[in-house]
Amino acid sequence: MPESILTSAPVPRKTMVLFFLIDTSGSMFGTKIGSVNNAIEEIIPDLKKMSEANPDAEIKIAAMEFSNGIKWVTPDGPVSADVFRWEPIEAMGVTDLGAAFTELREKLSKSAFMQEAAGSYAPVIFLMTDGEPTDEWQKPLEELSENKWFVHAIKVALAVGDDANEEVLKKFTGNENSVVKATNSELLKKMIKFVSVRSSQVASRSAAAVADNGLKPTKQEEFLDELKTAVEEMRGEAVVSDDEWD
Amino acid sequence: MELAAGRVLTTINNKTATVISKIGEGGQGTVYNCEYCGKVMALKWYHKNIHKNPTAFLDNLKQNVAAGAPDKRFLWPVDITNDYNGVFGYIMPIIPPAYKSFSSFLLAKTRFSSLTAMIDSALEIITGFRELHKKGYSYQDINDGNFFINPDSGEVLICDNDNIAPYGENLGIAGKCRYMAPEVVMGQKLPDVQTDKYSLSVILFLLTYMNHPLEGKAAMPPCMTEELEQKIFAENPIFIFDKSDDTNRPVRGVHVNVLQRFPIFPETLREAYSYAFSYAVMKNEKPRLLEKEWQLIYRTVKTMIIPCGGCGFETFYNPAESANRCINCGTPLSLPITLKTRYANIPLYPGKYIYEHEISETGDDRKRVGMVTKGSKNPNIWGLRNLTDEGWLVIDTDGNETVRNNNEVTRIRTGVTITFPETDGEFIDKSED
Ligand SMILES: Nc1ncnc2c1ncn2[C@@H]1O[C@H](COP(=O)(O)OP(=O)(O)OP(=O)(O)O)[C@@H](O)[C@H]1O
Numbered sequence: 001m002p003e004s005i006l007t008s009a010p011v012p013r014k015t016m017v018l019f020f021l022i023d024t025s026g027s028m029f030g031t032k033i034g035s036v037n038n039a040i041e042e043i044i045p046d047l048k049k050m051s052e053a054n055p056d057a058e059i060k061i062a063a064m065e066f067s068n069g070i071k072w073v074t075p076d077g078p079v080s081a082d083v084f085r086w087e088p089i090e091a092m093g094v095t096d097l098g099a100a101f102t103e104l105r106e107k108l109s110k111s112a113f114m115q116e117a118a119g120s121y122a123p124v125i126f127l128m129t130d131g132e133p134t135d136e137w138q139k140p141l142e143e144l145s146e147n148k149w150f151v152h153a154i155k156v157a158l159a160v161g162d163d164a165n166e167e168v169l170k171k172f173t174g175n176e177n178s179v180v181k182a183t184n185s186e187l188l189k190k191m192i193k194f195v196s197v198r199s200s201q202v203a204s205r206s207a208a209a210v211a212d213n214g215l216k217p218t219k220q221e222e223f224l225d226e227l228k229t230a231v232e233e234m235r236g237e238a239v240v241s242d243d244e245w246d
Numbered sequence: 247m248e249l250a251a252g253r254v255l256t257t258i259n260n261k262t263a264t265v266i267s268k269i270g271e272g273g274q275g276t277v278y279n280c281e282y283c284g285k286v287m288a289l290k291w292y293h294k295n296i297h298k299n300p301t302a303f304l305d306n307l308k309q310n311v312a313a314g315a316p317d318k319r320f321l322w323p324v325d326i327t328n329d330y331n332g333v334f335g336y337i338m339p340i341i342p343p344a345y346k347s348f349s350s351f352l353l354a355k356t357r358f359s360s361l362t363a364m365i366d367s368a369l370e371i372i373t374g375f376r377e378l379h380k381k382g383y384s385y386q387d388i389n390d391g392n393f394f395i396n397p398d399s400g401e402v403l404i405c406d407n408d409n410i411a412p413y414g415e416n417l418g419i420a421g422k423c424r425y426m427a428p429e430v431v432m433g434q435k436l437p438d439v440q441t442d443k444y445s446l447s448v449i450l451f452l453l454t455y456m457n458h459p460l461e462g463k464a465a466m467p468p469c470m471t472e473e474l475e476q477k478i479f480a481e482n483p484i485f486i487f488d489k490s491d492d493t494n495r496p497v498r499g500v501h502v503n504v505l506q507r508f509p510i511f512p513e514t515l516r517e518a519y520s521y522a523f524s525y526a527v528m529k530n531e532k533p534r535l536l537e538k539e540w541q542l543i544y545r546t547v548k549t550m551i552i553p554c555g556g557c558g559f560e561t562f563y564n565p566a567e568s569a570n571r572c573i574n575c576g577t578p579l580s581l582p583i584t585l586k587t588r589y590a591n592i593p594l595y596p597g598k599y600i601y602e603h604e605i606s607e608t609g610d611d612r613k614r615v616g617m618v619t620k621g622s623k624n625p626n627i628w629g630l631r632n633l634t635d636e637g638w639l640v641i642d643t644d645g646n647e648t649v650r651n652n653n654e655v656t657r658i659r660t661g662v663t664i665t666f667p668e669t670d671g672e673f674i675d676k677s678e679d
Pocket residue numbers: 206269270271272273274275276277288290321338339340341347391392405406
């Protein structure tokens with residue numbers, strides 16, 4: 001039976017990988033890691049919906065936990081949001097952030113996690129941590145900063161509670177507007193949702209025309225502006241919850 | 247702020263909208279079902295602080311609501327909610343379930359049920375924009391998210407009409423770079439009617455070939471950044487079938503649809519797109535094709551559609567070409583006779599409809615004016631039934647004149663002419679030219 005010409009393949013689309021780097025050190029134990037698990041689990045269906053309906057970009061997820069060393073939740077590379085399932089992760093051990101940087105640099109390569117036939121958009125890298133790095137992190141971050149995927153990525157860091165070293169996070173993102181802080185599980189969930197969903201849309205969103213200064217803002221800049229306003233608003237309306245982490 | 251079911255919102259026209267349920271999320275807002283004036287409508291509820299200049303945006307939206315839809319294909323805003331702590335939304339008609347998003351066609355989750363439906367949908371999109379521009383508006387942010395298409399009838403609905411502004415105005419949106427005119431991507435110009443025409447050509451190409459016109463091998467860097475997008479889609483745009491530059495050809499195994507379709511779809515389309523995506527036209531150094539021109543091109547192509555005797559699927563048949571083959575199965579095609587008018591050269595076969603645009607310059611491309619029938623006793627005798635209310639003067643080869651009124655049939659024979667209201671038509675034997 002000949003096939004109709006209308007029986008075609010989908011248009012080729014690029015991939016957008018959302019990286020989660022999650023601190024699973026002992027201090028995250030309890031409501032912190034519980035809320036992270038819950039938040040990520042709940043945004044997966046949203047990401048799936050966005051990916052399924054988006055001919056510009058397929059959304060894939062890669063997740064790494066770091067404590068005593070690192071472990072990929074997705075060891076075989078980024079997984080399509082369509083089929084991704086979040087298995088809750090546990091918290092225990094120290095905070096080997098340097099090891100996480102080194103590992104991320106290795107995987108941000110065409111011969112590792114970034115090998116898509118039709119190419120990829122610059123990824124989103126979302127780091128969540130609640131404390132001080134316990135290993136050497138400066139050299140690994142310097143090296144990571146030379147990786148071109150990392151350079152072009154949208155980088156957001158979430159400080160969980162008051163004890164995270166925000167200076168380290170600013171160095172990681174290279175921008176203080178992309179470091180946000182959640183002091184209770186309600187805020188944490190809202191921020192994870194906002195960052196994951198909205199950053200994944202950046203590659204395929206409509207750009208603004210011209211800013212007040214006469215320059216055309218990049219979509220990344222626009223996203224960071226929106227993040228800033230959104231965070232202020234979340235803080236404004238956050239209910240005082242009984243699990244304030246200070 | 248999410249809206250709960252049952253939430254009642256008041257509007258600027260002193261009506262109420264009661265939220266029913268959430269339909270989906272977009273980049274700028276969330277869409278809900280709501281009850282409005284006794285009907286189920288859609289409510290687009292914006293995210294907070296999404297507009298660069300909220301006052302101008304709202305004023306424009308109000309003007310659009312007051313002016314009404316420029317064409318039935320636009321899901322036009324009908325009312326706007328009042329402001330709720332800096333958040334508001336607008337109400338529009340709901341998309342009926344038979345219409346599927348253009349995205350779902352691109353992702354091959356929905357398919358046209360016929361070639362006619364596909365070509366008709368292109369014509370619907372063209373006509374919609376022609377009407378919009380005629381009324382003095384520009385759309386500004388044409389992209390794949392704006393169209394809903396009925397895969398069986400080819401009918402189109404155009405949504406996201408909130409950035410539409412009168413000629414010369416812009417609401418601060420530039421668009422999605424893959425659909426934007428190069429000068430807009432470069433920040434040299436704000437979107438307007440001219441840049442809409444570029445975006446329209448991208449949409450039509452995607453619809454027809456299931457591939458982006460600029461996405462070939464040069465558009466596959468491992469890491470696509472905003473700078474590279476600017477280069478590929480604006481600074482140095484190269485059509486994947488550019489006649490003098492082959493650096494961006496489609497890649498086998500990746501750009502499969504366009505590799506299959508481009509060479510076997512009608513020459514008329516190849517020529518149109520080769521012009522529309524030539525470097526000078528993309529860079530706005532030569533004029534872009536007008537909606538009127540696109541309409542002619544797709545109308546010509548619509549006339550070429552015939553069913554294949556081999557596989558039964560619809561294919562294109564160009565009477566001016568000697569060797570026509572089915573685009574689906576490759577069977578050689580030949581048809582004995584055409585009806586030639588000033589506007590079209592129509593291949594005839596039993597069951598074929600003649601459309602108004604084929605006999606009138608201002609005609610509609612969906613309105614049927616005639617139909618080819620076959621004799622009940624002798625199926626080799628074909629006739630043309632008049633489906634209009636006006637009489638057609640028929641002159642046979644001996645000069646005898648008769649008038650065929652509504653529902654009457656003229657026998658199809660070489661050399662017979664018909665005087666339609668605006669043009670003459672003649673039956674031409676293909677083997678003679
Ligand atoms: N009038 C409508 N009737 C029914 N469903 C609609 C209507 N308008 C939008 N939708 C659906 O709601 C969802 C969100 O639409 P929306 O237009 O906000 O998304 P979008 O294209 O990402 O827009 P934008 O980026 O402009 O906000 C989509 O799934 C769309 O199919």
